[in-house]
Amino acid sequence: METLDLPVIWAVILALAVLMYVVLDGFDLGLGILFPLAPDDADRSRMMNSVAPVWDGNETWLVLGGGGLFAAFPTAYAAFFPAVYMPIGFMLTALIFRGVAFEFRFKAHSPAGRRLWDTAFFLGSLVAAIAQGLILGTFVEGVAVTGTAFSGGMFDWLTPFSVLTGLSVVAGYTLLGSTWLIVKTDKALQFQAQKWARRSLGVVIVAMVAVSAWTPFLQPRIAERWGLGWPSLDFSRLLPLAPVPVLAALAAYALHKALRNGNTHSPFILSVALFALGYLGLAISIFPYIVPYELTVWDAAAAPSSQAVLLIGVLVMLPLILTYTAYVYWIFRGKVGDGGYHE
Numbered sequence: 001m002e003t004l005d006l007p008v009i010w011a012v013i014l015a016l017a018v019l020m021y022v023v024l025d026g027f028d029l030g031l032g033i034l035f036p037l038a039p040d041d042a043d044r045s046r047m048m049n050s051v052a053p054v055w056d057g058n059e060t061w062l063v064l065g066g067g068g069l070f071a072a073f074p075t076a077y078a079a080f081f082p083a084v085y086m087p088i089g090f091m092l093t094a095l096i097f098r099g100v101a102f103e104f105r106f107k108a109h110s111p112a113g114r115r116l117w118d119t120a121f122f123l124g125s126l127v128a129a130i131a132q133g134l135i136l137g138t139f140v141e142g143v144a145v146t147g148t149a150f151s152g153g154m155f156d157w158l159t160p161f162s163v164l165t166g167l168s169v170v171a172g173y174t175l176l177g178s179t180w181l182i183v184k185t186d187k188a189l190q191f192q193a194q195k196w197a198r199r200s201l202g203v204v205i206v207a208m209v210a211v212s213a214w215t216p217f218l219q220p221r222i223a224e225r226w227g228l229g230w231p232s233l234d235f236s237r238l239l240p241l242a243p244v245p246v247l248a249a250l251a252a253y254a255l256h257k258a259l260r261n262g263n264t265h266s267p268f269i270l271s272v273a274l275f276a277l278g279y280l281g282l283a284i285s286i287f288p289y290i291v292p293y294e295l296t297v298w299d300a301a302a303a304p305s306s307q308a309v310l311l312i313g314v315l316v317m318l319p320l321i322l323t324y325t326a327y328v329y330w331i332f333r334g335k336v337g338d339g340g341y342h343e
Helices: 006-033 041-051 060-072 074-105 111-141 160-184 187-218 220-225 235-241 243-260 266-286 304-331
Strands: 289-291
Touching (some): 006 060, 006 111, 006 160, 006 266, 006 304, 041 111, 041 187, 060 074, 060 304, 074 111, 074 289, 111 160, 111 187, 160 187, 160 266, 187 243, 220 235, 220 266
């Protein structure tokens, strides 16, 4: 283990965990955001049934990300989390309400009870998505750190940029949720999901362009990383990284075309690809900082012996989690009807 760059390995593991959570729980939250737009109660039940077998497991990645950060980068955990305690509180409260609504909706026998839990499911999904976007925006924008301790204010997380990222995450999750429904449903609900996906794709493209254009102005290091100087560009830096935004643009175009052609599976795959490319662009902008722009992965890392022991556990558990996740999605791969799944 001594020859390995353990902080970088752990940074990659945590980045993977966050990406898996964003994608897997993203379509789950997006489905909840779309809930009030469903034509009727039967369609809302089908929407819930489409994620019922997997929604609990999706949040495993959130636990891995948060727990892994605490264990592998305790200094980063202590420096960054106080900056976002409020949005984290909003997110966890919303996820609790959402989980309760998920379970109790199926047990409600009166229309009023269904409406109550439908509202809780929608609001829980919406608030959780906005909170995650606020946390992301705060992370990208950077927090005030003195030594290794957070030294900012209680509401430093609430800025114009974080509000933009909050709304962008809502739009992105809506796109994931609607393309997931295209895969899992048929007939009228699938047609409705295609309409939702086309509309949300336009919002996502605008949001990605806005965030991408704003990000270099947040910190000179980001502009320098991408070679974005004024009045001239540094093509030696820009050209090696140019494939990322180019591929993102191609994925957006391919997604638009797939939705227009009425494809079933490729819209969801392309939505995930679009998310992954946007995520990669942010990672390129920020690395090697784990608390932008104060602490690098090496500054905030736990002792090498601790990271090495933890890595052994992760190397055992991560393949098991991935295998179990793939198995569950394979078992429930069919369309979902009013009463369950069918091929």
